[in-house]
Amino acid sequence: MKSPITILLLLFAFIHSNAQTTIKGTITDTKGVPIVGANIYLDGTYDGSSSDENGAFSFISSETGVQTLIVSFISFETFSLQQEITDMKNLNIRLKEDVNSLGSVVLNAGTFSAGDNSKTAVLSPMDIVTTAGAAGDYIGAFQTLPGTSTVAEDGRLFVRGGDANETSIYIDGLKVFQPYSATTNNIPTRGRFSPFLFKGTNFSTGGYSAEYGDALSSVLLLNTINEPDQEKTDISLINVGVGVGNTQKWKKNSLSINAFYLNLKPYQEIISQRFNWIKPYESLSGEAVYRYSFKNGLLKLYAGLNYTDFNLIQEDINTPLGVNIKLKNRNTYLNTSYKGSLGNDWSIATGTSFANDYSDIKFDSTLVDDEINSFHFKLKFKKRFSNRFKLNIGAEQFINEFSEKAEDVSFGTFRSKFDNNSTAVFTEANLFFNKKIAMKAGVRGVHNSLLDYTKVSPRISFAYKTSSKSQISLAYGDFYQNPEQNVLKYNQTLSPEKSSHYIFNYLYQKNRRTFRAEAYYKSYDKLIKYDTEGPEFSSLFTNKGNGYATGLDIFWRDNKSIKNLEYWASYSYLDTKRDYKNYPSEATPNFAAKHNLSLVTKYWIKDWKSLVSTTYNFASGRPYNDPNQITFQNQKTKSYNSLNFSWAYLLSQQKILYFSVSNALGIDNVFNYQYANTPNINGDFARRAIRPGADRFFIIGFFWTISENKTDNQLDNL
Amino acid sequence: MKTIVSLLIFLTISMINTINAQSSYEKGMSKAFELWKAKTPDEAINLFERIAKAEKENWLPYYYAAQVHITTTFNTKDAEVIESRLKKAQEYLNEAKTLSKENAEILIMEALLNTAYVAYNPSVYAMTLSGKVEELYQKAKALEPNNPRAMLYHAEWKMGGAKFFGKDPKAFCPEVEKAILYFEKETVKTPFYPKWGKNQVKRVQQNCKS
Numbered sequence: 028m029k030s031p032i033t034i035l036l037l038l039f040a041f042i043h044s045n046a047q048t049t050i051k052g053t054i055t056d057t058k059g060v061p062i063v064g065a066n067i068y069l070d071g072t073y074d075g076s077s078s079d080e081n082g083a084f085s086f087i088s089s090e091t092g093v094q095t096l097i098v099s100f101i102s103f104e105t106f107s108l109q110q111e112i113t114d115m116k117n118l119n120i121r122l123k124e125d126v127n128s129l130g131s132v133v134l135n136a137g138t139f140s141a142g143d144n145s146k147t148a149v150l151s152p153m154d155i156v157t158t159a160g161a162a163g164d165y166i167g168a169f170q171t172l173p174g175t176s177t178v179a180e181d182g183r184l185f186v187r188g189g190d191a192n193e194t195s196i197y198i199d200g201l202k203v204f205q206p207y208s209a210t211t212n213n214i215p216t217r218g219r220f221s222p223f224l225f226k227g228t229n230f231s232t233g234g235y236s237a238e239y240g241d242a243l244s245s246v247l248l249l250n251t252i253n254e255p256d257q258e259k260t261d262i263s264l265i266n267v268g269v270g271v272g273n274t275q276k277w278k279k280n281s282l283s284i285n286a287f288y289l290n291l292k293p294y295q296e297i298i299s300q301r302f303n304w305i306k307p308y309e310s311l312s313g314e315a316v317y318r319y320s321f322k323n324g325l326l327k328l329y330a331g332l333n334y335t336d337f338n339l340i341q342e343d344i345n346t347p348l349g350v351n352i353k354l355k356n357r358n359t360y361l362n363t364s365y366k367g368s369l370g371n372d373w374s375i376a377t378g379t380s381f382a383n384d385y386s387d388i389k390f391d392s393t394l395v396d397d398e399i400n401s402f403h404f405k406l407k408f409k410k411r412f413s414n415r416f417k418l419n420i421g422a423e424q425f426i427n428e429f430s431e432k433a434e435d436v437s438f439g440t441f442r443s444k445f446d447n448n449s450t451a452v453f454t455e456a457n458l459f460f461n462k463k464i465a466m467k468a469g470v471r472g473v474h475n476s477l478l479d480y481t482k483v484s485p486r487i488s489f490a491y492k493t494s495s496k497s498q499i500s501l502a503y504g505d506f507y508q509n510p511e512q513n514v515l516k517y518n519q520t521l522s523p524e525k526s527s528h529y530i531f532n533y534l535y536q537k538n539r540r541t542f543r544a545e546a547y548y549k550s551y552d553k554l555i556k557y558d559t560e561g562p563e564f565s566s567l568f569t570n571k572g573n574g575y576a577t578g579l580d581i582f583w584r585d586n587k588s589i590k591n592l593e594y595w596a597s598y599s600y601l602d603t604k605r606d607y608k609n610y611p612s613e614a615t616p617n618f619a620a621k622h623n624l625s626l627v628t629k630y631w632i633k634d635w636k637s638l639v640s641t642t643y644n645f646a647s648g649r650p651y652n653d654p655n656q657i658t659f660q661n662q663k664t665k666s667y668n669s670l671n672f673s674w675a676y677l678l679s680q681q682k683i684l685y686f687s688v689s690n691a692l693g694i695d696n697v698f699n700y701q702y703a704n705t706p707n708i709n710g711d712f713a714r715r716a717i718r719p720g721a722d723r724f725f726i727i728g729f730f731w732t733i734s735e736n737k738t739d740n741q742l743d744n745l
Numbered sequence: 746m747k748t749i750v751s752l753l754i755f756l757t758i759s760m761i762n763t764i765n766a767q768s769s770y771e772k773g774m775s776k777a778f779e780l781w782k783a784k785t786p787d788e789a790i791n792l793f794e795r796i797a798k799a800e801k802e803n804w805l806p807y808y809y810a811a812q813v814h815i816t817t818t819f820n821t822k823d824a825e826v827i828e829s830r831l832k833k834a835q836e837y838l839n840e841a842k843t844l845s846k847e848n849a850e851i852l853i854m855e856a857l858l859n860t861a862y863v864a865y866n867p868s869v870y871a872m873t874l875s876g877k878v879e880e881l882y883q884k885a886k887a888l889e890p891n892n893p894r895a896m897l898y899h900a901e902w903k904m905g906g907a908k909f910f911g912k913d914p915k916a917f918c919p920e921v922e923k924a925i926l927y928f929e930k931e932t933v934k935t936p937f938y939p940k941w942g943k944n945q946v947k948r949v950q951q952n953c954k955s
Contacts, residue, residue, distance in 0.1 A: 066791035068798065073769045075795045077788050099794070101833055130825055256876030538824065539866070636911050680910055734876075 051085040052118025054078045054098060057461070062100055062122060070095040070107070088112065102128040104414060126414050126459035132492040134457070134467050136502035136532040136545070137234035139172055139582075140227070158627055159640040160671030160689050162726055165218040165225070166207075169247065170644075171625040173580030173597040174232035174545070177646040177667055178618045180698045180719060182215030183207055185618050186232050187549060188576025188603030189244030189526075192511055196247045197239070199327060199364040201380035202425070204401040208310065209335045209356030209386060213698070213717055214302075219333055219358070221285055223261075223272070224316055226252045232580070233528040233547055234502030237453040237469030237486045238407070238421065243508045243526040243551070251316055251327055255281050259734035263287075266727045267294050280319040287312050294725075302720045303349065306338035324367020324375075331360040344703045344715040346391075353389035358382065372411040376421075379404045393435040399512075402426040417457040419469075425449040429512050441564070443516040447477045447509065455486070463492040475509065477519055482507045488530075496537045502530040510555045518568040525552045539586040549576045554607035561609075574605025574613065594628040614660035617699050620646040620667070636677040644669045651699050654712040668694045673726075685728040693722045770800065774937050777809065786817045797840070804845040805937050811837035811854055818861050827865050834858050849889035850939045853898060856881035860902060871909075878902060893927035894942045896920055901949045908952075918953040921946065 054065045061082025068075025074088035088094075090112055098106040103122040108115075124131075161167025166184060169175065176185040183191035196206040198220070207216040229248040239246045255274045263270040272285030291307040312333040319326045335356045340349040364378030379402065386397040407421030427447040434440045455469030466489045474481045488502035507523040509515070527550045535542040554572025559565065584595035601621055606613040624645040631638050648663035656662065673687035690696070699717040706712050773796045781789035790813045797806035814834035818827045835858060841851050859878045862870040882899040885892060900921050904914035928943045 064787040064791070066794055068795045071799055071801075073773050073795060073799050075791070077791045097798070102829055128829060257880050633909075633911065677910060680906065 047087050047089050048091075048112050048115070049085060049087050050074075050096070050112070050115040050118075051083075052115070052120060053082045054084065054100075054120050054122060055082050056103070057121050057123060059121075062103070065098055065100040065103075065122065067096065067098050069112075070097050098122060102130070124462040126462055126465070128462075130495060131459070131462045132465045132490045132498050133534075134465055134488050134490050134500065135534065136488050136490070136500035136530045137231050137528070137547075139169075139230040139232070157629060157638060157640055157673075157675070158642055159673040159687060160642040160644070160669070162217075162687060162689065162724070163222065165220060165222045165249075167217075169230050171595070171597060171627050171642060172230065172232075173543075173582050173599045173623075174245075175599070176601065176618055176620055176623055177625075177644050177669075178698075179644075179667065179669070179696065180213045180215055180717065181618070182210075182217060184245065184247065186245035187547065187578065187580075188574075188601055188605075188616075188619050189549075190616070190618065193242060193244035193508065193526075194247060195239065195242035195245075196249065198249045198329060198362050198380070199251055199378065200238075200248070200376055200407070201362050201364060201378050201405060202401075202403040203360065203362075203380070204382040204399070204403075204427075205358050205360070205384045208333065209354060209358070211339075211352050211354060212341070214308075214339075214720065219312065219331060219360075220249070221272075221287070221314060223285075224251050224283065224314065224329075225249045232545075233549065234486070234488055234504050234530045236467070237455045237471040237484070238419065240451055240453075240471055240473055240484070240506070241425075241449070241508050243506050243524060244549070251329060252283075253318065253325060253327075254320075255283060257734055259732055261285070262731045262733070264729045266725070267291055279321075280317065282315065282317050284315040285313070298721055298723075298725070300720050301718060302342075303340040304337070305340065305351075306336070306353075308335070308337045310335040321367065323369075324365055326365045327363070329360075329362040331358075333358045342715060344701050344713060351389065351391050355387040357385045359384075369408075374409045374411075376407045376409070377405060393433060395434075396432045398430050400426075400428040415459040418454070419457075420454045422450070422452045425451075429516065431516060445477060445515055445519060447475070447512075447515060449473055449475045449509075465490050473507065475523070477515070478509065478521060478523065480522060482523060497533070497535040500530075500532040500534070502528065502532075504528050514555050514557070514562045514568060517562055517564055517566060521555060521568060522553050522570045524554050524570075524572075526550065527552075540588075541582070541584045543580075543582040545580045547576075547578060547580075551575060551605055551607075554605060556607055557609055559609065572605065572607035572610075574603065574607065576601065576603035576605075576619075578602055591631040591633070592628065593630075594626065596627075597623075597625045599623040611659050614652075615650045617649055617651055617660075620649050622647040638675045638677075640673045640675075642671045644671075649699065652702075653700070653714070654702050662700075664697045664699065667696050667698075668692075669696065670694075681732045681734070683730040685726070685730060687726045689724045690719075690722055695722065770796065770803075771936060774806070774809075777806075781809075781813055786813045789813050794837075797837075802844060804841040804848065804851065807837045807841040807844070808851060808854060808939070809937075811835075811841070811858065815854070815858050815861050818865065822865075824865070827861070831858060831861055847888055849885040849892050849895060852881045852885040852888070853892070853894050856885070856902070857898060860898075875906070891927050891930065893924045893931055894939070896927055897924035897942055897946060897949060900924065901952075904949070904952045914952040918950070921949055921953065 054062045054067065056062055062078060063080050063082065065078040066075065067078065067084045069088055069090055072088065072090055074086055074090065076084045076086040078084045092112065093109060094112045096108040096115060098120055100122060102125050104125050106120055106122055158168040158171060166182065169184060170177065174187050178185050181191060184194045185191050186194055196203045206218060208219050210216040227250045231246050233245065235246050255276060258276050259274050261272040268287060268289035270285060270287035272283065274283040275281060289310045295304055295307045310333060314331045317328040336354060338353040340351050343350045360382045362378065362380040366376045368374045382401045384399045388395040403423065403425050405421060405423040407419060410418045412418065425448060429447065430444040432440065432442050451471060451473040453469060453471040455467060457467050459465045469486045470483060471486065472481065472483045484505035484507060486504035488500060490498055490500035492498045506526045509523050510521050529548045530545060532545045551574040553570040554574060556569045556572045557566040578599060578601040581598045582595065586593045601619055603619050604613045604615050626643045629638060629640045646667040648666050650660050651662050651664060652660040653662045669690045670692050671689045672691045676684040678684055697716045697718055700714045701717060702712045702714045773792060777789045777792040777796065780792060790810045793806040793810035797810065800806060811834040814830040818830050821827060838851060838855050838858065845851065856878050859874045863874055882895055882902065885895040889895065900917040903917045907914045907916065925946055931940055933940055
């Protein structure tokens with residue numbers, strides 16, 4: 028019998044003479060270039076090492092049997108190898124680049140991103156709201172980006188020769204049916220939503236994803252904040268209204284609410300207006316966002332209510348006394364979305380949006396009551412097969428109920444009503460071949476029950492990284508859109524309008540400087556035409572219209588060259604013609620200026636604790652039709668110029684004094700001309716210039732944020 | 746006799762194993778700190794990561810791997826390097842957070858990570874991340890009111906804000922004094938538990954000189 032001591036000694040010897048294996052190899056990238064500093068180790072053990080300057084590594088392990096070797100390195104995909112440890116010799120491991128890492132190619136043709144989570148973000152969320160001239164309007168800031176046309180009397184987004192209704196707006200992936208506040212001709216509108224609820228935005232001026240339909244030109248995608256940073260109360264006192272907001276946070280959920288009351292009456296009593304306001308613009312709006320985080324997902328509820336009313340007499344060349352327009356509008360918008368992971372690399376995004384819009388309008392003696400109920404449901408699944416291949420698949424349903432009652436002594440009561448429902452399915456694949464080449468291919472199918480059509484539209488985009496700082500991308504897509512409701516209420520046998528986009532994009536980004544150039548061609552087909560001045564009951568409607576838009580958009584942003592100064596410049600060249608509506612022949616529409624230029628600067632003056640912003644907008648003359656001329660739409664207005672200025676002064680970290688003036692130089696701008704329906708005794712058609720309600724607009728405000736930590740302020744709301 | 750011998754053997758083996766495990770963790774951590782000191786931060790990060798993966802339930806190696814990444818960004822101006830390091834650091838901190846919830850030290854590190862974003866590109870990140878940094882410090886202080894790092898770095902953060910808004914950063918000097926006091930009282934809970942920061946007091950105090 029061996030003594031216990033011997034056994035003990037033997038055991039010790041055994042422990043210390045564990046068979047040792049040397050694991051050796053080299054790490055390179057896919058092209059064979061050595062990777063220095065990769066982390067190589069046996070999973071679950073302390074045995075490992077880093078690769079040297081030749082990519083070589085070597086370490087000793089006393090483990091035995093089948094082991095898992097892990098190789099990880101920043102910006103590369105983690106590699107793992109399961110093998111008998113004694114076979115782990117002279118390993119040649121090639122790491123694949125992580126296509127999700129920085130410096131990867133981005134599919135960005137057509138798109139401007141804003142927000143800090145995007146690799147190609149050209150604007151930060153703060154930029155959107157500190158832009159002079161935007162006056163806190165979310166939409167205003169996007170009008171300084173290339174691809175948009177300045178149509179100051181309208182206020183909506185006109186993209187690449189497209190009419191304003193060719194742009195669709197989405198919040199958290201769900202459609203916003205009435206994104207702009209109610210207004211009438213030549214009184215510019217504003218976005219209904221307060222900017223501080225959003226964290227990121229994608230503004231696509233063409234070639235967008237198969238997920239979005241019913242828009243010929245553009246989509247604007249707004250995302251609400253997932254989790255507010257802190258609890259706070261915001262108070263705004265402005266010369267045209269008052270607002271209050273509050274955010275509360277709990278463990279898993281949070282609630283933000285805000286309300287704003289706007290009344291232009293006191294302002295218009297001081298500053299003279301060109302329009303004859305009987306009851307100036309007044310509106311009351313409220314919004315609430317509730318967020319709840321589940322273990323694997325996030326639920327968001329958004330509700331917006333808005334009430335607007337005004338009454339004015341608008342000049343009209345055909346009516347010496349002017350036209351009386353009275354409007355009351357009530358809009359309710361609800362949006363519920365859920366995003367979450369389902370495990371196994373599947374994720375879900377689903378939600379519904381609902382809008383009820385009621386307008387009571389009076390045009391002189393004609394009374395119009397409109398009521399629209401709209402509903403959108405979307406269900407989307409995403410499967411991540413690998414970092415390099417992702418697939419989206421989804422379906423959506425739109426329900427639209429429109430009803431109108433028009434009353435006038437001349438025609439009695441006229442009622443129209445239609446249900447416009449669409450069902451769509453889409454799928455899209457994202458493919459990264461490597462860090463340099465990526466493509467996205469998708470297809471969308473839609474069936475509309477009102478017009479009884481089914482359309483399939485392909486979308487494809489491709490991007491190639493030409494150097495570490497630059498890339499090129501291409502995109503193509505077909506887009507369909509239903510005729511507008513003022514056409515649909517008279518005719519329900521038409522086809523949808525169609526456009527096709529061809530886009531070439533070049534992007535260069537280095538050291539907080541961005542240069543972006545995008546050339547495009549867009550064809551229009553099946554545009555709605557009618558033979559009366561506007562769409563009417565008796566109009567003859569056809570789908571025989573068509574057109575094109577082609578141009579070049581340039582964007583330059585520099586945050587680096589001059590200390591404390593940020594600026595961006597946009598230039599858009601646009602060549603477009605279309606034959607639509609009541610055009611006798613192909614012509615350039617009034618909203619499409621050939622040259623648009625914006626220059627935005629923001630300068631932080633430390634000693635004055637002030638952020639001074641200026642925005643200069645230029646648009647070349649806009650076409651208009653002079654019936655005294657033989658050729659249709661061959662005249663041009665003078666060019667448009669506007670210099671906007673704003674100054675935010677920080678009284679303290681939480682109190683801001685704000686002043687802004689639009690068109691500071693008071694340049695007399697003309698948007699269009701209205702001609703008389705009948706010639707005067709000399710045989711000439713008389714005209715009236717369409718000009719803004721006032722040359723300048725002043726805002727003076729005081730913004731106060733009350734929060735526990737005293738650093739937040741409303742600078743990002745201005 | 747035989748049972749006693751078996752028991753003895755068993756005990757010895759388990760003891761040896763425990764010592765081995767204990768010492769390889771300690772050896773590994775010490776070695777990683779050495780590598781960090783020796784100006785080979787990436788080697789240190791790799792080792793911290795290996796330890797984290799082997800230990801499985803210890804938040805400290807992840808915490809330090811994040812810290813090395815964050816501090817390394819102070820020495821470079823390359824945006825891509827900074828962004829990718831900070832992204833990786835956040836991943837490490839997320840791992841640490843799943844292992845140790847409601848941990849003041851991790852929150853402080855996360856505040857520093859966000860401060861690094863602000864420092865490298867204030868025009869993009871100052872406005873969006875300021876609220877978050879503030880909130881992280883407050884949460885950390887609520888969990889550990891006497892944490893010297895929370896006190897010191899929060900004071901420094903507020904001094905930066907004051908300077909930006911043209912105010913006197915000296916208002917926060919009493920907080921630095923408090924931090925010094927807390928540093929002196931600080932006791933180490935477990936081996937390698939965070940206790941760094943005392944040598945930064947002088948640097949922060951530069952703001953207190955007129």
